[in-house]
Amino acid sequence: MGAIxxxxxxxxxxxxxxxxxxxxxxxAQVLLLxxxxxxxxxxxxxxxxAIARMTKxxxxxxxxxxxxxxxxxxxxxxxxxxxxxxxxxxxxxLEDLGIKRDLYAKIAPHMRDDAILSSNTSTIxxxxxxxxxxxxxxxxxxxxxxxxxxxYMRLLELVTGPKTDPEVAERVRAYVDERLGKTMVLCNDRPxxxxxxxxxxxxxxxxxxxxxxxxxxxxxxxxxxxPFGVPGTGIFGLxxxxxxxxxxxxxxxxxxxxxxxxxxxxxxxxxxxxxxMAAKGYVGRKGDGSGFYRRSKDAAGKTVxxxxxxxxxxxxxRAKAPELAxxxxxxxxxxxxxxxxDYAWAVMSATLSYAAYCVPEVTxxxxxxxxxxxxxxxxxxxxxxxMDKIGVAKIAARLVEEGQDVPPLLALAAERxxxxxxxxxxxxxxxxxxxxxxxxxxxxxxxxxxxxDDPVFTxxxxxxxxxxxxxxxxxxxxxxxxxxxxxxxxxxDALDVVERDFRAMVIGSDGSHFSVxxxxxxxxxxxxxxxxxxxxxxxxxGQATLRKMKYAPFPVVSAACGLALGGGCEILMHxxxxxxxxxSNIGLVEANVxxxxxxxxxxxxxxxxxAELGDPVKGAEAAFxxxxxxxxxxxxxxxxxxxxxxxxxxxxxNRDRLLADxxxxxxxxxxxxxxxxxxxxxxxAAAINTALEPKLAALAEATADAPYTIEIARETAHVLAGGDxxxxxxxxxxxxxxxxxxxxxxxxxxIERMRHTMNTGKPLKN
Numbered sequence: 121m122g123a124i125x126x127x128x129x130x131x132x133x134x135x136x137x138x139x140x141x142x143x144x145x146x147x148a149q150v151l152l153l154x155x156x157x158x159x160x161x162x163x164x165x166x167x168x169x170a171i172a173r174m175t176k177x178x179x180x181x182x183x184x185x186x187x188x189x190x191x192x193x194x195x196x197x198x199x200x201x202x203x204x205x206x207x208x209x210x211x212x213x214l215e216d217l218g219i220k221r222d223l224y225a226k227i228a229p230h231m232r233d234d235a236i237l238s239s240n241t242s243t244i245x246x247x248x249x250x251x252x253x254x255x256x257x258x259x260x261x262x263x264x265x266x267x268x269x270x271x272y273m274r275l276l277e278l279v280t281g282p283k284t285d286p287e288v289a290e291r292v293r294a295y296v297d298e299r300l301g302k303t304m305v306l307c308n309d310r311p312x313x314x315x316x317x318x319x320x321x322x323x324x325x326x327x328x329x330x331x332x333x334x335x336x337x338x339x340x341x342x343x344x345x346x347p348f349g350v351p352g353t354g355i356f357g358l359x360x361x362x363x364x365x366x367x368x369x370x371x372x373x374x375x376x377x378x379x380x381x382x383x384x385x386x387x388x389x390x391x392x393x394x395x396x397m398a399a400k401g402y403v404g405r406k407g408d409g410s411g412f413y414r415r416s417k418d419a420a421g422k423t424v425x426x427x428x429x430x431x432x433x434x435x436x437x438r439a440k441a442p443e444l445a446x447x448x449x450x451x452x453x454x455x456x457x458x459x460x461x462d463y464a465w466a467v468m469s470a471t472l473s474y475a476a477y478c479v480p481e482v483t484x485x486x487x488x489x490x491x492x493x494x495x496x497x498x499x500x501x502x503x504x505x506x507m508d509k510i511g512v513a514k515i516a517a518r519l520v521e522e523g524q525d526v527p528p529l530l531a532l533a534a535e536r537x538x539x540x541x542x543x544x545x546x547x548x549x550x551x552x553x554x555x556x557x558x559x560x561x562x563x564x565x566x567x568x569x570x571x572x573d574d575p576v577f578t579x580x581x582x583x584x585x586x587x588x589x590x591x592x593x594x595x596x597x598x599x600x601x602x603x604x605x606x607x608x609x610x611x612x613d614a615l616d617v618v619e620r621d622f623r624a625m626v627i628g629s630d631g632s633h634f635s636v637x638x639x640x641x642x643x644x645x646x647x648x649x650x651x652x653x654x655x656x657x658x659x660x661x662g663q664a665t666l667r668k669m670k671y672a673p674f675p676v677v678s679a680a681c682g683l684a685l686g687g688g689c690e691i692l693m694h695x696x697x698x699x700x701x702x703x704s705n706i707g708l709v710e711a712n713v714x715x716x717x718x719x720x721x722x723x724x725x726x727x728x729x730x731a732e733l734g735d736p737v738k739g740a741e742a743a744f745x746x747x748x749x750x751x752x753x754x755x756x757x758x759x760x761x762x763x764x765x766x767x768x769x770x771x772x773x774n775r776d777r778l779l780a781d782x783x784x785x786x787x788x789x790x791x792x793x794x795x796x797x798x799x800x801x802x803x804x805a806a807a808i809n810t811a812l813e814p815k816l817a818a819l820a821e822a823t824a825d826a827p828y829t830i831e832i833a834r835e836t837a838h839v840l841a842g843g844d845x846x847x848x849x850x851x852x853x854x855x856x857x858x859x860x861x862x863x864x865x866x867x868x869x870x871i872e873r874m875r876h877t878m879n880t881g882k883p884l885k886n
Contacts, residue, residue, distance in 0.1 A: 122234075124295050128153060128206040130196070130223065132170035135240060136212035138270040141174045141181035143210075144190040145271060145702065146299040146773060151202050156195045167193030181271055183702055184757035196226070203230040208295075210264065212240045220244070221252050228257060236288055238264040242316055243373050246281045246309045259285040262292055265313060266302075267496050272703065274775065275495035276302035277313045297562045301702060301773030303495050305488040311377035314482050314489055315496030316370070317384075318503065322471040324371055324388040326355040329466045330430060331393060333459065337412045337427045338441035343464050347452065349500025360404035360411035368394030383477060387470050396433060413438065453514055465518070473519060475503035476530035480552050486529070486539050487549045487559045504539040504549075512538050528552065544569040566780045568595055568630040577617045582610035590623035590790070591783050601635035603687040604642050605658040612665040615672055624786035624793075625672075627691065628679030628779050634704070635688025640713065640878045647865055647874075656862060662687065662719040663854045666694040671796065675789035679782035680704045681775055685752065689764055690721035693728070696789055696796075698769040699782040700756040706764045707752030711829065712883035714870030716836045718861035722747060723853040726840055727799060728763050736801060740808045740840040741815065748819055748833040750883070798849065805845030812837045826885035828869040835860035 125148060129140040132154040140152045154166035162168065171191045174181040182188060194202060203209060209231060213219055220239060231237065237257060239249055242265050250261045262280050267273035276296050280289045296304045307313040312320060330340045341354025351358075359367055371388050378384055397403070397411070404411035411428075414435060418424050426435040455461035475489055483489060490502020499506070507515055507530070516534040519526050526534075529552050533539045539550045540559075544567065548556040568585070571593060577584035581604070587593045594614050596607055618625045628634070646654045669676050669691075678692050680700040689708050692698045700706070708717045708725065716722055725746060730739030745751075746762055756772075759765040770785060772778050816833055823829040839856045842848045864870045869886050876884035 124207040126206050128203055128209045131212035132167045137170040138181050139266050142270045144187045145183045150191045153194050153196050156197050164193045164195045183755035200230045208236040210238050217244055236260050238262045246279050258283040260288050274303050276304050277307045278304050279307050279309050305491050307483050310482050314492035318475055319497050321384050321474050324391055325470045326467050327393050328391045333463050335463050338439050342441035343460050351498045356412035363404050363406050364394050364411055365398040365403045383474055472503050472507050473527055476527040479529055508538040508540055564780050565776045577614055579610035581607040584614045587783050591786050592618045592622040592625045594627045595629040600633050602639040604639040605661050608662045608665040624675045624790040626677050626782045626786050633682035634680040634684040636683050637686030637688050644874045659718055659858045666720045670694040673795050675786055675793050677782045677786040679778045685709050687719050690719040693724040697785050698765055699772050701772050701775050702756055704756050705754055706759040708747050709750040709752050711750040711832050713877050714873035715864050716860050718857040720854055722839045722857050723850055725763055736803050737807050737811050741811050744812055747836050800847055800849045802847050803842030803845045805841040808841040828886050
């Protein structure tokens with residue numbers, strides 16, 4: 121079977137447009153089709169307008185606005201012939217079986233015989249969808265259930281049937297994994313598949329029990345969020361995000377599809393809150409914002425947040441709710457008699473035992489259920505890992521004590537001591553048969569946890585491990601990979617080990633972030649204590665380490681994901697190559713805390729932009745525009761535009777493949793590797809300062825409410841001009857960076873910015 125290069129998406133609503141955009145992010149040419157709107161001057165207006173919106177908003181559907189050229193908008197009357205050269209057609213229309221079947225009949229004559237057809241349905245069984253398709257099309261029909269928003273949510277549920285051609289299923293799996301970057305879980309053809317089957321019950325039980333027990337929405341969200349590793353939105357905040365009216369319809373749909381003896385029938389009966397709220401127009405964020413929470417103005421015109429009373433549906437000021445526990449899932453099960461602990465038990469016992477009840481009905485492995493909830497609902501741990509954390513035997517014993525059924529898989533795990541054993545490559549999961557199976561992972565995927573035994577070097581802040589084939593893996597072990605002198609010294613020492621014993625080095629980990637940047641608290645504490653010599657020492661060791669890394673006699677490849685800010689970005693810029701996940705957030709953001717990039721970042725961007733533009737003055741202007749605005753970009757392609765990444769740095773779609781791809785790149789670079797030649801640059805200070813003055817004036821006007829921004833920017837300009845100018849190497853430019861940094865950190869306004877950001881997580885305008 122051939123490669124998948126052109127994809128058609130039918131349906132340009134929020135979900136369809138998001139799916140189309142992500143295929144474009146993956147490099148496919150995409151045809152987006154929708155109906156012809158009544159009376160429209162442009163018969164393809166729906167699809168074209170959807171494409172125009174893909175670059176808008178705080179979380180755009182396209183990772184790079186330039187990718188819009190990969191999309192073509194059309195309609196289902198005039199453009200069906202364009203389906204003939206599509207390798208895959210994805211249907212994303214209304215959740216109505218009749219509408220979907222009519223669409224399949226309409227498009228079938230125009231599709232290639234070998235083209236894949238899939239539905240994004242979340243509720244309709246595969247068998248029903250393909251009941252009227254011919255035998256050949258049935259072999260190439262699957263359900264591919266994306267989660268919203270498709271660009272950012274890593275889960276994709278795949279449903280195949282007995283008629284599905286195994287080669288088609290494998291073709292979809294490989295593309296979903298490697299090109300779309302999704303974690304694909306294989307689901308049985310059962311209502312709700314995995315994530316929505318379990319997630320829907322969890323959310324419905326939370327409402328039912330809150331109403332029955334007199335628990336407020338604030339209390340429920342506090343109890344069911346962080347204590348269990350669930351996002352801070354909690355239950356009711358999630359309802360507002362998803363759409364309260366949709367949740368009511370979903371509940372009724374699930375009840376109609378499931379057997380009468382399914383536990384979900386009991387746990388979701390009598391929940392009329394959604395319907396009562398929808399009748400009042402309280403549907404959440406997709407409406408006027410009125411949901412379980414809403415924002416309004418008080419008598420003084422100040423914005424206040426209100427919460428709804430679940431009994432009366434009358435809004436009141438949101439209360440500060442107590443937290444059940446500091447660490448999630450620890451001792452709530454033992455706190456019987458406490459109203460919040462009892463509420464937590466009522467919701468989570470129903471949810472966790474239902475997860476065990478559903479295996480193997482919805483899927484063969486508990487690991488697939490965990491992946492569904494971790495990636496589809498952003499749980500820190502899926503239900504089976506969470507049960508292991510709480511204590512499987514304790515859960516089973518309390519269920520028995522209360523006269524509740526214990527699902528066979530849960531009872532088996534209680535006997536065996538849990539669902540999971542081992543770690544890394546040796547991690548096993550308990551199946552209903554009693555067998556221990558490998559936890560599933562895509563072919564070729566590796567994780568840092570695979571190499572946790574016997575590190576070849578460790579310090580207080582880093583660990584160096586052997587990835588095999590002569591490649592070492594360096595992981596920063598401080599929280600969120602925050603950087604300080606200990607980390608930099610650890611990196612420097614690790615470079616010596618790699619030079620002696622390895623061919624190449626990868627910097628990365630299994631963590632959510634590459635590095636959040638410098639340890640702000642440590643720097644602030646030193647500044648407050650007047651220990652500026654220690655701050656200067658940290659600058660010196662950081663600059664020396666990154667120069668040592670850049671000119672090492674072996675290649676260094678950084679594996680970037682999540683946040684790579686400040687010093688983290690500077691590490692990337694001194695690497696021979698970067699492999700970055702699509703959703704990497706990268707930036708030299710030091711100006712936000714009153715500083716400038718001084719671990720070589722200012723110099724590196726100047727050199728990079730000068731090489732790109734062929735002129736030091738233009739290079740300084742470009743670098744100034746990036747650094748002075750503390751530019752943080754939200755994708756790897758945008759980081760390439762900014763200059764944080766090179767155009768030949770790699771973009772990795774699947775986070776799970778990041779370390780494997782980085783290792784492969786390191787091995788390729790190691791063959792015949794020669795360290796880069798040390799560079800010098802000729803800087804005309806007068807010409808650069810003249811070119812930057814209008815930019816400084818424009819910045820002053822744009823940041824009139826934060827005048828200190830200009831003082832920071834002038835220090836940046838001084839470095840970019842090379843001080844007094846001349847022929848300068850990196851060591852001299854780094855000295856200018858450090859001098860500028862030390863002048864700034866002596867300023868009260870810099871300290872104000874640092875302290876405000878450390879306390880609030882937000883930049884201060886001063």
